[in-house]
Amino acid sequence: MYKYFLRLLASVLLLLGFSINAHAEFKVGFVYVGPTGDHGWTYQHDEGRKAVEAAGIKTTYVESVPEGADAERVIRQLAQSGHDLIFTTSFGYMDPTNKVAKDFPNVKFEHATGYKREHSNVSTYSARFYEGRTLLGHMAGKMTKTNVIGYIASFPIPEVIRGINAMTLAAQKVNPNIKTKIVWVFTWYDPGKESEAAQALIDQGADIIMQHTDSTAPVQVAEKAGVWSFGQASDMQRFAPKSILTSIIDDWAPYYVERSIAARDGTWKQQDTWHGLKEGMVAMAPYNSAMGSGLVKEVEKLQKDLASGKAHSFTGPIYDQQGNLLVAEGKVADDGMLAGMSVYVKGVEGDIPK
Amino acid sequence: MNIDINFLGILIGAIMASSVPLILAALGELITERSGVLNLGVEGMMIIGAISGFALMVITDNLFLAIIGSMLSGLLLSFIFGFLTQSLLTNHVATGLALTIFGIGLSAMIGKDFVGIPGKQFPLLFVNLKEAIPFFGPIFFGHSIVFYFAFLLPFGTNYFLKKTKIGLIVRAVGDSPVSAANQGINVLLVRYCCILYGGAMCGLGGAYLSLIYTPQWIENMTAGRGWIALALVVFATWSPLKVLVGAIIFGGITILQLHMQAMGIRIPVQFLSALPYIMTIVVLVIISRDSRKIKLNTPTSLGQIFYKEK
Numbered sequence: 001m002y003k004y005f006l007r008l009l010a011s012v013l014l015l016l017g018f019s020i021n022a023h024a025e026f027k028v029g030f031v032y033v034g035p036t037g038d039h040g041w042t043y044q045h046d047e048g049r050k051a052v053e054a055a056g057i058k059t060t061y062v063e064s065v066p067e068g069a070d071a072e073r074v075i076r077q078l079a080q081s082g083h084d085l086i087f088t089t090s091f092g093y094m095d096p097t098n099k100v101a102k103d104f105p106n107v108k109f110e111h112a113t114g115y116k117r118e119h120s121n122v123s124t125y126s127a128r129f130y131e132g133r134t135l136l137g138h139m140a141g142k143m144t145k146t147n148v149i150g151y152i153a154s155f156p157i158p159e160v161i162r163g164i165n166a167m168t169l170a171a172q173k174v175n176p177n178i179k180t181k182i183v184w185v186f187t188w189y190d191p192g193k194e195s196e197a198a199q200a201l202i203d204q205g206a207d208i209i210m211q212h213t214d215s216t217a218p219v220q221v222a223e224k225a226g227v228w229s230f231g232q233a234s235d236m237q238r239f240a241p242k243s244i245l246t247s248i249i250d251d252w253a254p255y256y257v258e259r260s261i262a263a264r265d266g267t268w269k270q271q272d273t274w275h276g277l278k279e280g281m282v283a284m285a286p287y288n289s290a291m292g293s294g295l296v297k298e299v300e301k302l303q304k305d306l307a308s309g310k311a312h313s314f315t316g317p318i319y320d321q322q323g324n325l326l327v328a329e330g331k332v333a334d335d336g337m338l339a340g341m342s343v344y345v346k347g348v349e350g351d352i353p354k
Numbered sequence: 355m356n357i358d359i360n361f362l363g364i365l366i367g368a369i370m371a372s373s374v375p376l377i378l379a380a381l382g383e384l385i386t387e388r389s390g391v392l393n394l395g396v397e398g399m400m401i402i403g404a405i406s407g408f409a410l411m412v413i414t415d416n417l418f419l420a421i422i423g424s425m426l427s428g429l430l431l432s433f434i435f436g437f438l439t440q441s442l443l444t445n446h447v448a449t450g451l452a453l454t455i456f457g458i459g460l461s462a463m464i465g466k467d468f469v470g471i472p473g474k475q476f477p478l479l480f481v482n483l484k485e486a487i488p489f490f491g492p493i494f495f496g497h498s499i500v501f502y503f504a505f506l507l508p509f510g511t512n513y514f515l516k517k518t519k520i521g522l523i524v525r526a527v528g529d530s531p532v533s534a535a536n537q538g539i540n541v542l543l544v545r546y547c548c549i550l551y552g553g554a555m556c557g558l559g560g561a562y563l564s565l566i567y568t569p570q571w572i573e574n575m576t577a578g579r580g581w582i583a584l585a586l587v588v589f590a591t592w593s594p595l596k597v598l599v600g601a602i603i604f605g606g607i608t609i610l611q612l613h614m615q616a617m618g619i620r621i622p623v624q625f626l627s628a629l630p631y632i633m634t635i636v637v638l639v640i641i642s643r644d645s646r647k648i649k650l651n652t653p654t655s656l657g658q659i660f661y662k663e664k
Contacts, residue, residue: 034573035462035466035469035573037466037467037469037470038469038470038572038573039469039470043470064462064573150616181616181618182615182616183612183615183616184615184623185612186623186624186627187577189572190575190577191568191570191572191575192372192563192567192568192575192577192579193577193608195567195568196368196372196608196609196612197612199368199609200609200612200613200615200616201616203361203364203365203368203613203616204613204616204617206616215568215570215572216470216472216570217568217570220472220473220568220569220570238472239472239570349618350615350618350620351620353622353623353624354622
């Protein structure tokens with residue numbers, strides 16, 4: 001009994017000492033859904049973390065954390081071990097983040113791509129990837145010969161549907177004859193299935209391949225088949241040097257640095273951030289010169305206009321597949337409509353899986 | 355969509371290519387099971403084969419070495435399984451499951467430095483004939499050597515089990531290890547060989563994915579194909595030729611459902627995604643409903659622990 005008590009005392013003291021020690025320094029924690037070397041989504045988040053580290057703030061990260069019960073355990077662990085700010089970087093961490101936030105009011109939480117801010121210490125942030133899709137659509141509309149654009153989609157959530165619509169609208173503007181063909185693969189990450197989907201689309205006449213999945217398999221299939229493609233999340237150019245016209249790049253670094261410094265200096269406030277080309281959270285990889293300098297200039301101009309607000313990805317008139325008016329002429333879609341987007345625009349083939 | 359005959363050929367060729375890893379892994383496991391050993395570690399051995407093959411390709415820049423290495427690594431992993439189940443007499447099911455979990459974890463660890471490196475184009479055979487002959491060209495030509503090996507293997511395996519003496523010994527060991535041992539057959543040796551062969555084939559199946567089919571390394575890239583291969587063996591009632599049929603149906607419907615989506619056929623996508631699994635089971639159940647033949651092919655001692663009485 002005595003021995004047991006002594007051991008307990010020792011461990012309590014140790015824990016106490018650890019937590020006091022831990023609180024001496026400001027620390028930022030990151031939770032990733034994939035491995036840092038996935039060359040896509042998680043890779044880009046880790047680049048952001050490195051920028052925070054470079055700004056002189058200590059960081060730690062936990063990678064390949066499954067969404068669900070494990071996530072809550074990991075987030076709680078980070079909160080307990082003296083982290084002052086925690087970034088949770090996948091949609092599925094939404095509920096665990098809010099749950100842990102309730103128990104640690106002094107720790108700040110930042111959840112990526114979610115919408116729940118149940119406690120005053122939870123912020124959310126995401127990027128306007130659809131602005132990048134608009135640029136892709138413009139290039140696709142100009143470059144296609146078969147007028148068929150192939151699109152590999154992951155899950156039927158507003159984020160993905162928004163991308164499909166933004167791309168289609170932009171492509172129609174420069175080429176009214178285009179059709180968007182979509183294959184749903186119901187995964188973020190299965191190179192075998194993604195490449196089969198790409199091949200199926202090419203066989204169906206698509207000469208442009210676009211993906212909302214994370215592996216580099218589709219661009220490699222496109223390279224082999226001699227059709228055009230676009231990279232996703234990070235610059236995939238070296239996987240398909242001839243085929244890739246550009247990649248949409250997620251750049252989280254400035255946001256992570258800004259928020260970390262704010263938290264350290266005590267100026268951090270709850271907010272909902274949705275940044276795009278203007279702030280640089282969405283960036284474009286170098287354009288492939290194979291599309292000709294004229295088109296490159298056009299796209300660069302469009303990119304500038306989107307960034308300055310002169311152009312908007314969803315400018316009316318916009319109709320849905322049945323021909324109902326969604327956005328009136330001369331108006332642009334507001335953020336509420338964009339966030340909940342759940343119908344295809346005119347020109348997209350097929351139905352959204354329910 | 356206008357179906358032209360050449361397109362159909364390309365489609366069939368693509369379907370056959372996608373079924374290669376299933377054929378290899380399933381036939382490896384079939385031999386293991388025919389000797390009376392149930393190894394549920396197929397997925398683990400495949401993923402280890404995939405990463406070893408890819409890593410060796412990056413390090414040595416030699417595809418031949420990569421293929422051999424992937425088979426050796428699958429073999430090595432199956433040796434651990436063999437040692438545990440045959441020499442230490444552990445439970446087959448538990449050990450096999452542990453092997454899968456181990457393989458997935460280990461491959462992720464080894465693979466950390468190999469993510470994001472582009473693969474190399476694997477040499478394809480008879481590319482000229484592929485273009486020259488309509489319809490049959492894209493089906494039979496322009497594939498990798500592993501592809502041809504995989505499609506000859508079911509026939510070879512069938513012949514081996516039915517017509518050769520060693521095949522007979524394997525079947526005897528699987529049906530009644532005690533009788534086989536009494537006949538002077540070294541049951542342990544036979545089972546070890548079958549386990550190692552199964553491991554090598556699973557490793558090759560994995561390497562097909564990382565070196566030929568989608569030349570790159572990505573964590574967990576086998577994505578459950580090992581489990582499909584395991585199920586194929588059972589539904590094909592341990593017959594190599596039926597394994598071939600099952601693998602082609604599975605690969606075929608997986609690809610066809612993507613084409614149907616791209617064609618805009620209005621069937622719920624979730625149903626299409628489930629279709630390969632449903633159809634494979636239905637077809638295999640129908641073609642193997644002769645219970646007498648099932649009994650003939652089922653290894654009676656499957657999964658049972660055998661130890662020699664002294």
